[in-house]
Amino acid sequence: MDTTTQSRKQGRKRGSRRGNAAPTIADVAREARCSPMTVSRVINGEGNVREETREQVLEAVRKLNYSPNRAARSLAGGEQLRIALMFDNPSSSYLSEFLMGALEEATRSDIHLEVQSCENAPSNATLVGKMIEGGITGFILPPPLCDDQSVLDLITGAGGIAIAVGPGKASGSNGAVMIDEYQAAYDMTRHIINLGHERIGFIIGNPEQVASGRRLNGYRAAMEDAGLKVSDRLVAQGQFTYRSGMVAAEKLLAVDPQPTAIFASNDDMAAATVAVAHRCHLDVPSDITVCGFDDTDMANSIWPELTTIRQPIREMTAKAVKMIAKIARTQRQGDKPGPEHVMFPYELIRRSSEAGPSLAKFDRHTDT
Amino acid sequence: MDTTTQSRKQGRKRGSRRGNAAPTIADVAREARCSPMTVSRVINGEGNVREETREQVLEAVRKLNYSPNRAARSLAGGEQLRIALMFDNPSSSYLSEFLMGALEEATRSDIHLEVQSCENAPSNATLVGKMIEGGITGFILPPPLCDDQSVLDLITGAGGIAIAVGPGKASGSNGAVMIDEYQAAYDMTRHIINLGHERIGFIIGNPEQVASGRRLNGYRAAMEDAGLKVSDRLVAQGQFTYRSGMVAAEKLLAVDPQPTAIFASNDDMAAATVAVAHRCHLDVPSDITVCGFDDTDMANSIWPELTTIRQPIREMTAKAVKMIAKIARTQRQGDKPGPEHVMFPYELIRRSSEAGPSLAKFDRHTDT
DNA sequence: CCTCATCATGGTAGCGCTACCACAAGATGC
DNA sequence: GCATCTTGTGGTAGCGCTACCATGATGAGG
Numbered sequence: 069m070d071t072t073t074q075s076r077k078q079g080r081k082r083g084s085r086r087g088n089a090a091p092t093i094a095d096v097a098r099e100a101r102c103s104p105m106t107v108s109r110v111i112n113g114e115g116n117v118r119e120e121t122r123e124q125v126l127e128a129v130r131k132l133n134y135s136p137n138r139a140a141r142s143l144a145g146g147e148q149l150r151i152a153l154m155f156d157n158p159s160s161s162y163l164s165e166f167l168m169g170a171l172e173e174a175t176r177s178d179i180h181l182e183v184q185s186c187e188n189a190p191s192n193a194t195l196v197g198k199m200i201e202g203g204i205t206g207f208i209l210p211p212p213l214c215d216d217q218s219v220l221d222l223i224t225g226a227g228g229i230a231i232a233v234g235p236g237k238a239s240g241s242n243g244a245v246m247i248d249e250y251q252a253a254y255d256m257t258r259h260i261i262n263l264g265h266e267r268i269g270f271i272i273g274n275p276e277q278v279a280s281g282r283r284l285n286g287y288r289a290a291m292e293d294a295g296l297k298v299s300d301r302l303v304a305q306g307q308f309t310y311r312s313g314m315v316a317a318e319k320l321l322a323v324d325p326q327p328t329a330i331f332a333s334n335d336d337m338a339a340a341t342v343a344v345a346h347r348c349h350l351d352v353p354s355d356i357t358v359c360g361f362d363d364t365d366m367a368n369s370i371w372p373e374l375t376t377i378r379q380p381i382r383e384m385t386a387k388a389v390k391m392i393a394k395i396a397r398t399q400r401q402g403d404k405p406g407p408e409h410v411m412f413p414y415e416l417i418r419r420s421s422e423a424g425p426s427l428a429k430f431d432r433h434t435d436t
Numbered sequence: 437m438d439t440t441t442q443s444r445k446q447g448r449k450r451g452s453r454r455g456n457a458a459p460t461i462a463d464v465a466r467e468a469r470c471s472p473m474t475v476s477r478v479i480n481g482e483g484n485v486r487e488e489t490r491e492q493v494l495e496a497v498r499k500l501n502y503s504p505n506r507a508a509r510s511l512a513g514g515e516q517l518r519i520a521l522m523f524d525n526p527s528s529s530y531l532s533e534f535l536m537g538a539l540e541e542a543t544r545s546d547i548h549l550e551v552q553s554c555e556n557a558p559s560n561a562t563l564v565g566k567m568i569e570g571g572i573t574g575f576i577l578p579p580p581l582c583d584d585q586s587v588l589d590l591i592t593g594a595g596g597i598a599i600a601v602g603p604g605k606a607s608g609s610n611g612a613v614m615i616d617e618y619q620a621a622y623d624m625t626r627h628i629i630n631l632g633h634e635r636i637g638f639i640i641g642n643p644e645q646v647a648s649g650r651r652l653n654g655y656r657a658a659m660e661d662a663g664l665k666v667s668d669r670l671v672a673q674g675q676f677t678y679r680s681g682m683v684a685a686e687k688l689l690a691v692d693p694q695p696t697a698i699f700a701s702n703d704d705m706a707a708a709t710v711a712v713a714h715r716c717h718l719d720v721p722s723d724i725t726v727c728g729f730d731d732t733d734m735a736n737s738i739w740p741e742l743t744t745i746r747q748p749i750r751e752m753t754a755k756a757v758k759m760i761a762k763i764a765r766t767q768r769q770g771d772k773p774g775p776e777h778v779m780f781p782y783e784l785i786r787r788s789s790e791a792g793p794s795l796a797k798f799d800r801h802t803d804t
Numbered sequence: 805c806c807t808c809a810t811c812a813t814g815g816t817a818g819c820g821c822t823a824c825c826a827c828a829a830g831a832t833g834c
Numbered sequence: 835g836c837a838t839c840t841t842g843t844g845g846t847a848g849c850g851c852t853a854c855c856a857t858g859a860t861g862a863g864g
Contacts, residue, residue, distance in 0.1 A: 090820095092819095092820055092821085093820065093821065093822095094820080094821095102843075102844085103843065103844045103845080104820090104821080104822090104844090105822080105843070105844060105845080106842085106843060106844080108821070108822060109842095109843090112822085115841095116840095116841060116842055116843085117842070117843085118841090118842065118843090121842080121843085136820080136821075137511070137819085137820050137821070138507075138548075139506075139507045139508075139509075139510040139511040139819080139820080139821090140507075140511050140819070140820030140821040140822085140849090141507075141820080141821055141822080142507040142821090142849090143505070143507040143508050143511050143819085143820080143821070143822090143849045143850065143851085144820075144821040144822040144823080144848080144849055159733070159737075160528065160529045160532040160533070160732070160733035161528045161529060161532070161733060163532040163536075164528040164529070164531040164532035164535060165528070167532060167535040167536070167539065168531075168535070168551055171535065171539070171549060171550070171551050172550075172551060180506065181539060182539075182540075183536055183539050183540060309737070310737045310738055310739055311739050314739055336737055339738075340738075340739070342711075343710075343711055343714060343738070343739075346711060346714055346715045347714045347715070364528070365527070365528035365529060365733075366734075366737070369527075369677070369678045369704055369734070370678055370707075370708075370711075371678055371679050371682055371708070371711075458850095460849095460850055460851085461850065461851065461852095462850080462851095470813075470814085471813065471814045471815075472814090472850090472851080472852090473813070473814060473815080473852080474812080474813060474814080476851070476852060477812095477813090480852085483811095484810095484811060484812060484813085485812070485813085486811090486812065486813090489812080489813085504850080504851075505849085505850050505851070507849080507850080507851090508819090508849070508850030508851040508852085509850080509851055509852080510819090510851090511819045511820065511821085511849085511850080511851070511852090512818080512819055512850075512851040512852040512853080
């Protein structure tokens, strides 16, 4: 007995920070006059605890400012969850939001996060295989990886959990968090139309990403619903890169009559459009309205700042982490949950790159 | 004995993933025909292990593909290291590199990383206090926070470990990882001079960041060493933002004779300079050379891509994490190490925004 | 030759928590 | 009234690792 107490005290010394040692579940149990088990149950929100007891425990927790030791939890609780964020061709503005969301949630839930670039891997198959071998339970896939069905199948096939973040369409075989790309593009187009524009150009994103098509369709539908013709000359192909945006914008601005607004499928291409417009002596927004999509850093670091669609990337990634944790828990209990698809709300952010069509241009165009 | 084996088997079942359960230190010990302790020593690189034994252990580790259980490690090893990345006004391109570096290292060393924004905090003092209270051991501070001596003092005063990443100058009281801002700016200026330019404009960064002054000094020194006068009209004040870069660039381009090159203190301002130049019907680089600093995402997402100075942000942040881990370990042993300052190499990245001065402009200028 | 450092290694006891089983007390069924 | 649940609670035994002490083996010094 004596020895035990002594060694415990010694142990304490190690874990100390400032004067007071961190309270343990045992301390709480003593305080609440119950067993550590009961405390554990309360902390973890399990049932079968009398309301009165629960209150006492919570009271004690509050009093001692107890917070459970993560390490002990995962040690005792079986397995440590490890999640990998896989990147193929990270756009850094997207990436940082992405990382922040994942990191916050991972910290909260004591999940180990790892970043993994696909770029230098011999093949995705071997990479995924190795990672699962190495103990990675879940994979979070941002675009464009999230659209790659072969990667998704690879992961689920190897027993991993894959969540696609921002795919163009949800795959049946795995979870996904996304926004309604179609509707967002529709709304943006509608918004531009409401500003008074009729000749609205559109720059398509990388054709390999499913979302690109969705955005295009949203644009088309909004135009058609407003009774506006979508001439082929109003639509230019881009690749989501700045460079491709320049080429596309040049093409669109060479059309006569010029569009009075251009909606680019992402902010980089919108920024490029602004640059091209400026070179053509067109002021943004007084001569031409330019809108983007994604609300990346680019959107508000250039001038004029871009009207764009904001995706809650951070929240979406956090959700993806949560989903993996939940699925892993369920799987460990033997169940096999179906893939969950969560749709997030987007937001149309109005900034200074938009305006009604200028009168001069307006006049050039005869009807209305 | 029998019971032990049995219960151990049961335990195994939990942690299983596919057929094989993760090997434990005991498995390795058995394989290497030594005690778990010896394995532990080898794994952790402690001394006092015979070379022969060490080899055996490493062999066994390789054979079983053993990797230590993080949770158990931190549980047994006393304290879990928690490091916070504090942001004040994150530029996302910087941020993502930052996060990646930190995350990679944190994963490797089983350190818990947390991101913390200062933006909504009532005061930095209370925030830092709360975090240390909450068990944060180390703080990593990117610019502009790393220049804020009061924050640094706050952290060290409260017993935390602060590492500044990319400060203008190293503070004596805490660790820092940085590049030689002065020399980098000197080199870039020298590089532009070598291209044949003589009227080289400079856009200063945010005056509150110490690095801004360093970069300016580097520019000045290189100009003077080359026998070129630095007229006040060649230097414009910026704030590191795109917007401020536009204003500064407009000012510089209004000077007669126009500079044939502009060196902006960061990429955002350089990008703005490119935009302004284009609006003034100047081609980059044939009419004017524009160089940036930092090599953020901006530098190669615009067109033309910017010649700039690359800081190894990722490596720097990783180093910062390592430094905190090391200091924490040392502190736990009672020693108090002096602050370490590590200088990283930068790199001048040549891209397509640079060229020799055009002949037309060259002629306008008489000498040479 | 014996003591006393020094080295290489092993044994033991937890770190703080949860899974699992046990058990008492009340509720329900026949 | 006894078997059978259900519910709330406690006890125990580890999770995989490392700190600490103990041990045996070696070499140095007297």
